[in-house]
Amino acid sequence: MSGSPRTAVPTRSRPLVAFVVTALLTSFVAATYGFGFYLFSQLVTDMRHDIGFDYTVVGTITAAGQLGFLVFALFGTWLSNRFGGPQITVGSALLCAVCLMLIPVTDSILVIGVLLTILGGTAASVYVPLVEIVGRVIDYRHRGKVLGLISSGTSYGVVVNSMLVPPFVGADNWRGLWYSVGAGTLMVTGVAALVFWRLGLFRPQEADRPPGGGDPGATRAESARAGWRMVLVRWVVIIWVMKFLNGFACMPFQNYLSPYLREELGFDIDFAAQVWGVIGVIGMVAGFLVGWLSDRIGIRAALLMCYGCFLLSAVVLVVAPVGVLPLLSGVLFALAFYPIYGLVPAYVSKTAAGAAATVIFGVTNVTQGVGGIAGNYVAGLLKNTTGSFMWYYAVIAVATVVLMVLTLRLPPEGSAEASVGRQPGPADRLVKEPAPSQPTAPVVHTATEVQR
Numbered sequence: 001m002s003g004s005p006r007t008a009v010p011t012r013s014r015p016l017v018a019f020v021v022t023a024l025l026t027s028f029v030a031a032t033y034g035f036g037f038y039l040f041s042q043l044v045t046d047m048r049h050d051i052g053f054d055y056t057v058v059g060t061i062t063a064a065g066q067l068g069f070l071v072f073a074l075f076g077t078w079l080s081n082r083f084g085g086p087q088i089t090v091g092s093a094l095l096c097a098v099c100l101m102l103i104p105v106t107d108s109i110l111v112i113g114v115l116l117t118i119l120g121g122t123a124a125s126v127y128v129p130l131v132e133i134v135g136r137v138i139d140y141r142h143r144g145k146v147l148g149l150i151s152s153g154t155s156y157g158v159v160v161n162s163m164l165v166p167p168f169v170g171a172d173n174w175r176g177l178w179y180s181v182g183a184g185t186l187m188v189t190g191v192a193a194l195v196f197w198r199l200g201l202f203r204p205q206e207a208d209r210p211p212g213g214g215d216p217g218a219t220r221a222e223s224a225r226a227g228w229r230m231v232l233v234r235w236v237v238i239i240w241v242m243k244f245l246n247g248f249a250c251m252p253f254q255n256y257l258s259p260y261l262r263e264e265l266g267f268d269i270d271f272a273a274q275v276w277g278v279i280g281v282i283g284m285v286a287g288f289l290v291g292w293l294s295d296r297i298g299i300r301a302a303l304l305m306c307y308g309c310f311l312l313s314a315v316v317l318v319v320a321p322v323g324v325l326p327l328l329s330g331v332l333f334a335l336a337f338y339p340i341y342g343l344v345p346a347y348v349s350k351t352a353a354g355a356a357a358t359v360i361f362g363v364t365n366v367t368q369g370v371g372g373i374a375g376n377y378v379a380g381l382l383k384n385t386t387g388s389f390m391w392y393y394a395v396i397a398v399a400t401v402v403l404m405v406l407t408l409r410l411p412p413e414g415s416a417e418a419s420v421g422r423q424p425g426p427a428d429r430l431v432k433e434p435a436p437s438q439p440t441a442p443v444v445h446t447a448t449e450v451q452r
Contacts, residue, residue, distance in 0.1 A: 014139075017199060021137050022146050024192040025130060026153040028093045031185040032126045034157010034280075035100055036119035037065050039181065041258055042165050042276065043174050045269075050174070053109045055259075059380045061113040062255055063373055065120030066247075070369030072121030076128045077362030085129025085358060086201040092126035093189040100182030104175030124369065128362045131349045135357065136201065141295060144302075144346045148291020151342030155283025155334065157181075162277035166270070235351070235411055236360055242406050243344060243364040247371025249399040250337055252379040252392060253314070257330075260389040265321055275330040282334035290339035291346065299347045302339065303407045307400050310336035314397040318390055350413040 040047075044058055072092075080088045099115045099122070106112060130150060138146045160181065168177040196202055261267040261275065294302035313332035316325050348361045379392040 018138050025150045027188045028126050029150055029153025030157035032096045032123040033154035035181045038158055039161050040116055041255055042161055046169050046174050051107055051109055057109055061116055062376050064117040066369055066372035068117040068121035069124045070366055073124035073362055073365035073369055076125030080129045080358050085132035086196045089126050089129045090193050092122045096122040097182050097185035097189055100178055100185055104178040124365045128365055131345050131357045131361045135349055143349050144295040145288055145291040147346040148339055148342035149288040152283050152287030152338040155280045155338050158276055158280030162273050162280055166273055238406055238409055240364055240367045242403055244367040244371035245399050245403050247368035248375035249396045251372040252375040253396055256379055256389050275327055279330045279334040282331055283338040286335050287338040287342045291342050294343055299343050299413050300407055300410050303343050304404055306336040306340050307404045311397055311400040314393045317393045347413050
């Protein structure tokens with residue numbers, strides 16, 4: 001490998017590189033999102049019996065995890081602009097692996113709560129730089145499907161959880177499950193670090209290098225400042241509001257699904273695990289398929305389809321959570337949830353670039369974290385007031401209708417109105433003459449021009 005900084009992947013090797021990087025990023029999302037809190041939500045009943053804590057503690061830990069997500073989204077954005085997205089993504093995955101393996105070591109619920117809070121944070125800091133990494137490696141016309149697949153990484157983690165929870169819990173060995181997923185995450189992180197180093201992703205990209213040399217951090221800082229100025233752009237504000245509502249609705253939906261099914265509706269552990277398993281299996285393909293579809297029909301249309309499924313899923317849990325219908329609700333939720341979290345970064349990736357895209361997407365994760373905190377608080381408040389989680393699922397249905405209205409207000413990705421501050425990177429330049437059915441690369445505009 002040459003010692004000079006590598007700024008672009010050779011064209012012939014790009015498909016293989018894109019596949020490997022996509023698989024690794026998907027694994028990171030599977031670990032930080034699919035494990036951690038989602039594993040805790042499935043093991044909470046068994047951990048409560050063993051360690052001894054009540055649902056006030058569970059609610060506090062869940063809220064703390066959302067706070068960790070919020071703090072790490074802000075901190076991760078700053079670190080990504082300072083040191084580079086690939087470094088922060090790998091570092092966050094390593095921190096996630098360490099926390100997963102430390103949870104079963106202690107019986108202190110306080111220590112476990114701190115570790116879960118950090119895990120919630122790594123979910124944000126590993127995700128924020130993805131738009132930068134994808135922009136450097138993946139061709140413009142494929143970013144929707146790739147980010148859709150990466151967003152489905154959570155489902156791979158959920159599938160692993162659903163397969164491992166019954167045998168480990170049946171053997172009264174919930175601690176062994178934490179050790180297992182932690183060791184797996186550590187192995188994937190080591191492989192990713194080696195691959196990123198071999199590809200030169202830890203070095204600054206060409207767009208970050210000032211003409212004639214100089215400090216690439218200065219160019220990144222200027223691009224980041226342009227990203228912060230996007231608060232004056234209408235579509236950016238809409239995206240931030242949508243991410244708040246995504247956190248408000250989607251996160252509590254999953255966090256309280258198992259307690260709602262097992263403790264309120266009377267379903268057993270096997271049925272709850274089956275629902276989670278179906279969610280995971282469908283999510284494994286839903287993100288990619290909807291992302292692939294969004295590259296053809298547009299991201300706005302794909303978002304509307306997802307929010308329609310999400311609305312129906314919530315309505316089922318409110319109107320008729322009986323028999324196998326909660327399983328149908330899980331199917332609809334999986335069809336919506338995983339693609340949604342890939343479509344938003346895909347929209348940002350297709351309308352902004354470099355550090356500016358990282359800042360814009362970083363703030364979306366902050367607003368999502370705030371929404372998650374608010375949603376978990378409101379869900380707990382409604383549970384204590386009414387005695388049922390059902391009313392919060394009714395609130396989710398209303399929030400989903402608002403999200404559909406906001407989606408209709410977004411300009412199409414790639415349009416002159418939507419494109420801001422883009423400087424085509426190596427992946428963009430490979431697509432010189434896209435086919436008529438493919439979206440064309442965005443028109444280059446500076447942040448100042450768009451604000452005018």
